[in-house]
Amino acid sequence: MKAAIYTNYGSPEVIQIINTEKPTPKPNEVLVKIKTSSVTRADTMMRQGVPKYGRLFLGLFKPKNTALGTGFSGVVESIGSQVTKFNIGDEVFGEKLFSNGCNAEFLCVSEDLVIEIKPNNISHLEAAPICDGFLTSYNFLKDIADLKQGQHILINGASGSLGSAAVQLAKVMGAKVTAVCSTRNIDFVKSIGADEVIDYTKTSMANIQEKYNVIYDSVGTLSYKDSKKLISSNGVFMTPVLSGQILYRMLFNSKKVKFAATGIKKTEELKRLFLELVDLFKQGKLYTNIDKSYKLSDIADAHHYLETGRKVGNVVIINS
Template sequence: MKAIVYNKYGSPDVLNLTEVDKPIPEDNEVLVKIHASSLNYGNLVLLKGEPFLARFAFGLLKPKYTIPGGDIAGRVEAVGKNVTQFQPGQEVFGDLSTSGWGSFAEYVSVPENALALKPENLTFEEAAAVPMAAVTALQGLRNKGKIQAGQKVLINGASGGVGSFAVQIAKSFGAEVTGVCSTRNLEILRSLGADHVIDYTKEDFTEKGQKYDLILAVNGHHPITAYKRSLKANGTFIHVGGSGAQLFQTMTLGPWFSLSGKKKMSSLLQRQNQNDLILMKELLEVGKVKPVIDKTFKISEIKEAFKYFEQGHAQGKIVITF
């Protein structure tokens, strides 16, 4: 089968489309013919080996997982004898980040708990945009943020992959949502249901004096003290993306701020979760959430896809097709 393979950390130029052996499913695995995948921040971490601490999980000197890619959407081709949830012919989507990665290939063999049935109203391309980004947004808002109906929620970096899902998921919980993005993305946020939009090129939300119950930081370079200033007395700040300095501050100062006051400040490490994926399937099928896709690239254009993704201005997700 064809697959994207790399054997050293570096720029997108280290990625190569080549022939590898087609996987054979173990007793508890599902063999999926992949129709589409998508790019996430974790793909850049795997590609570059940065930040350096990530190498302790992904390979210290060279990549441990030589076929990158986390999100998949495709069709079940075969199942191991112990698999109970799926059967050949079914359409599925999933997150491979805790089961060896490998979605930039024609086939992958993974444990059944990495998958869920694909939403019936989505194409393979649309479904591939969902797993990692949507579950990250869900876990940040619900698990870490303890989101409640009627709360004022701000999403910084609201037009990207995680952010566009976060706006919709927050609305599905009954929150009043403010999205922060650049000028060209304001209408996208309004179409996703944001109650208020802030153009960061024209105003700094941390200087407006508005207070929020929950802030989800998906992008940006504000110091953690600026976020703290924008929280209500019992507010919560969750970091899921942004500058390295911001992450460092959240990890070091966040626990201190949380212990010394009522405001809670922490970072999120998204984890693959089948139940969360099934919940997203339900939200997608009833129309409460929809994926936003910026561009679609063929697998042979993977280098160009990564270079576009690195620019950091995608509106929603970047999808890879086979």
């Protein structure tokens, strides 16, 4: 089978498409023929090995895990002898972290991990990125911020994968949403539910007078120092993007400043959030926006596009 890997840190040109042996499922695993897989900004950062202190975990001089991709959607091709939840031919989707990668033609996944039957009302294209955008943002809004009905949330980077998911989730949770994006994405973020939109190309955060219960910086570009005046007395500033300033702020103000790596949560906690998301998608309350799709052989082009910072929603890899 074909799979995307990178054996050195660097530009998208370090990505290789290799031929490797098709995996065989263990007794508790299903073999999924992948139809679509996600490609994210986090993937590009790991490929680059940035921030550099992240290499303490990824590998100092070269990546320990050379595979790419965490979100997938596909069809069960075979099952292990102990599998009871899935059958051959089931359309499934989910996420596999710290593994042999989802940017490939096949993947083995334990039935007890983050995997579920794909709702009939969404396509494989729409399903593959759900765990990257929606699962991460749902963890922040529900488990970290404990966002309540009627509260006011500011979402920075509202047109991206995490941000557009957060806008929709916050509205489902009954919050008032102020979205921050560029001029060209205003109509998009309004269409997915934003109550108010701040165009960062025209309005400085320093000129905002509103107070927010939650500030969710989905892209890691806000300064807490400049944002703290916008947070209500019991409010919180949170981001999935780790930086030196966030680490410093957390040391001295851990109640106000929150960072979390959703992927390292316990499997049962991830599955709880994931299954709640599946129900919301079944009800048609959430929507996955696909900006661009690429063939697996063109995954380097997908990484180049992600690095432009112009992505609206999600980028997906399609297996031919």
